[in-house]
Amino acid sequence: MNWSAVFPGRDGTDGARPVKAVIFDCDGVLFASEGANLAFYNHIFSVFGMPPVSPADKMRLRVLHTYSSHQVFIHFFGTGRLYDEVLTYACTVDYRRFVPLMIPHHGLFEVLDACSRQYPLAIATNRRGSMSLVADYFGIGGYFSHILTAADVPRPKPAPDMLEEIIGRLGILPAEALYVGDSVLDRDAARDAGIPFLGFGSAAGATRRIDCLTELLPLAG
Numbered sequence: 001m002n003w004s005a006v007f008p009g010r011d012g013t014d015g016a017r018p019v020k021a022v023i024f025d026c027d028g029v030l031f032a033s034e035g036a037n038l039a040f041y042n043h044i045f046s047v048f049g050m051p052p053v054s055p056a057d058k059m060r061l062r063v064l065h066t067y068s069s070h071q072v073f074i075h076f077f078g079t080g081r082l083y084d085e086v087l088t089y090a091c092t093v094d095y096r097r098f099v100p101l102m103i104p105h106h107g108l109f110e111v112l113d114a115c116s117r118q119y120p121l122a123i124a125t126n127r128r129g130s131m132s133l134v135a136d137y138f139g140i141g142g143y144f145s146h147i148l149t150a151a152d153v154p155r156p157k158p159a160p161d162m163l164e165e166i167i168g169r170l171g172i173l174p175a176e177a178l179y180v181g182d183s184v185l186d187r188d189a190a191r192d193a194g195i196p197f198l199g200f201g202s203a204a205g206a207t208r209r210i211d212c213l214t215e216l217l218p219l220a221g
Contacts, residue, residue, distance in 0.1 A: 019219065020176040022115055023166055026125035026134065027065055028182035029200045029213075030108055036101035037064045041072065044090055050076065062203070066183040068126040068150035068157075095130040099137045107214035112143040114220035120170055122146040124162035124179070124189070146170070158185040160193035167195070180216070 027033040034055070041064050042052040053060045063075055069090060077083045115121060121144045125131055128151040135141035146166050153161035167177050174194035181187060182200040190197035199206025200213075210216065 018176065019119065019178050020172045021120045021122065021167070021170050021178070022216075022219070023122045023124050023163065023177055023179045023195070025179075025181040025183070025186050025200075026123055026127055026131060028203075029180055030105060030123075030140070031134070031138075032103040032105060033101075034061060034065055035103075036098040039101055040093070040095065040098045043093065044086060045076070047089060048077075048082070048086055062183070066126065066185050069128060070150070071126070071156060095133055096137075099130070099133050102134065102138075104138060105213050107212060107217075108140075111213045111216050111220075112140060114217055116143045118220045120145040122148070122166045122170070124148050124157070124166060126150045126156045126185070158188040158192075160189045163189055163193035163195055167193070178219075180210075 024030055027037065038053060038055060038061065045052055053064060055061065064072055067075065070087065073083055073086050073090070077086050112121065123131070123144055123146070125147075126149070127134070128149050131147060131149045132141075135144075135147065141147070146169055148162045148165055150156035150162075153159075153165055155161045163174075163177075163179060167174055170177075175196065177195045178198060179186065179190040179193075179195045180198045180200055181190065182204050184203075184205045187197050187199065187205050197204075197206055197208070199209035201209065201211060
């Protein structure tokens with residue numbers, strides 16, 4: 001990867017801001033988690049008499065994969081009394097039964113180990129309480145100085161709240177961070193926070209993208 005093309009002046013040589021922190025989305029970037037999300041939401045749908053989402057239904061699967069749980073329930077159930085019942089029930093479901101269905105993307109631990117030696121790392125995810133379960137199960141929590149979820153800010157992505165909170169805590173400028181995400185929600189959150197965005201895969205709607213985490217290794221110098 002030619003990092004001067006992705007993030008000009010990462011070492012400050014051309015007057016641009018160097019990279020001082022790397023922020024990751026969780027689902028779709030660190031992990032292939034469609035299977036876990038699909039199983040979780042289809043369990044809830046079955047309890048409330050809604051047909052399951054098929055793995056072939058890419059549009060609805062993308063909703064399950066990228067939006068916060070509150071946003072997903074509003075999308076499928078609206079904002080009335082049923083939404084409240086669904087949300088209450090969802091809070092009782094033990095997500096630990098679904099975490100083993102998540103698959104670390106190739107190179108995950110190598111990349112986190114290398115990059116964490118060079119930069120503070122952070123996560124900005126629309127997950128809520130399940131993020132701590134994921135971090136504990138896969139043993140990745142120690143790589144990150146900050147892990148923010150939709151439960152930690154007033155607005156989930158695509159709002160920029162999580163990203164703004166992270167750079168505020170790190171004490172850096174938006175241009176000194178890099179956000180790696182796999183969806184247009186991530187792209188829009190980065191844009192509104194003023195943070196350079198690197199898409200993971202083709203669905204991110206990004207002009208600058210990678211297809212494998214190991215392409216980040218040159219950033220670790």
